[in-house]
Amino acid sequence: MPTQGDRIRGRYELTRPISSGGMGQVWQGYDIVLDRQVAVKVIRPGVAADRLEAEELAARFRREARITARIEHPGVPAVFDADIDGDHEQLYLVMQLVRGVPLGDLIEEEGPLPVATAVAVAAQICTVLSYAHAVPVIHRDLKPGNVMVAEDGSVKVLDFGIAAVLRTDTTRLTATGRRLGTCAYMPPEQVRGGVAGPASDLYSLGCMLYELLTGHRVFPGDSDYEVMDHHVRTAPQPVRDLRPDVPAALDDLVLHLLAKNPEERPAGAQDVHDRLVPFLPAPDPAAADALPPPGGLPDPTRPYRRPLAPRPRPDGAAPRRPAPARPAQPDHQAPSLPTLPSVEELEDELAEVAEHVEILIEEERYAQAAGVLDEVLDRAVPCLGAAHRDVVELRLSRAVALSLGGDHRRALPEYRELADHFAAAEGPDSERALLCRQQAALCRAQLGESTVALREFQELLTRVAPVRGDRDQMALELRLEIGRLLLYTGRVAEARRRLGAVHADLAAALGPGDPLTREAADLLARLGRDRA
Missing domain, CATH: 1.25.40.10 (Tetratricopeptide repeat domain)
Structure with missing residues (x-):
């Protein structure tokens, strides 16, 4: 891994480490070309097993970074650069440096948060998700460690697309017990190995809102597998059992977000936001306003109490005189229409x-x-x-x-x-x-339209298989997608039967080393561990 003072591609100097995790390190860096501070995420070189896999990982990394860069919302740090470094043979993502407090620290220091504060955090995350899901980008690893509360109280969601990069070798990852997502906030469909959709992020949001309101995680456990099993099989304890002052409608929303079947959760982030609005603080533009003192905790309700407010003045600063009125702009004639070719x-x-x-x-x-x-x-x-x-x-x-x-x-x-x-x-x-x-x-x-997608795959298979046979390339692809979607929607027994059959045919037709065969084997292995 890099050390302090290293330069990525001769441009981004690493000045101090910010954090380190299973996927790599985050550094505070300095862009020597544009003379600005940045954050640099460096993916561990050990993620890929060989050069071919590393190239595939690098291609996925660039693709996910490009998609993430299309999320145009202030709650998502801007992506400046993404590539593989030839000197260090590592993947890196250069982005806007966010100054603030990780949401996990806020929970740890404050315990259960006031209802308005917890709701303000969740509502801001909903706003970000609504823009991300419209791209569409699915986070896949939403957790307090990936959420920052900036000095002005605005919430920033970090690491969009990073989890998706590590799908390159799902067989090796699952063989060591690793899954995308942090198990305390992992939706049941990801535990089972299904496709993550917008509803998956909403489940993770529900886990975080539960923790913000109660100070406890939804499902405790002595091991990751115990926690993941709870996500799949155990009904969560209502928030009001632990904290009676939480409004009943808010408790209902949390339980709705934590539904086991993704299609039984709220329709989208906008719907969740609408149900959070009644619990947000009312705007109060005349209220006193100040940034938190050094080391102090920011206030996530500020964007709602002081919507679109300027940065607070330093203590004792006097208001400035109003700016002069802008002169009227001259009228411009409408341009003529271009001639059609x-x-x-x-x-x-x-x-x-x-x-x-x-x-x-x-x-x-x-x-x-x-x-x-x-x-x-x-x-x-x-x-x-x-x-x-x-x-x-x-x-x-x-x-x-x-x-x-x-x-x-x-x-x-x-x-x-x-x-x-x-x-x-x-x-x-x-x-x-x-x-x-x-x-x-x-x-x-x-x-995330799983039911409609499943029906369309099944209809296609009835057209393809009778004419081309079950081992035709398209038929095999359709059968694998059908098995995956059955798993995603909780029809585990049928998914196991279908995936077992398509895995055998994939191995016979394409060989055990083909990516589709390995993917089917990985899904079956996950099902086997879940059954155990």
């Missing part, structure tokens, strides 16, 4: 764009590829029509770029429309129609 010019441009986008996708510049395609399709569709052959090919490229870049919300309707187009033009069972329907179902699964 000819059909021939557009078709030539589409051919050039197709080549350019292919290179961008190969270089994993997915957001840039989607942006280029947005621009050209906005002009091409009105002129040539959405069903023009060249337009369709670019729409398909855009769907691919969006899904590879993690923007499943935008990719989903594009895949669905393209599936309908290919079904009408080439036949309902044509390769491209089926592939687009498969990708649409995968987008739904990533968006």
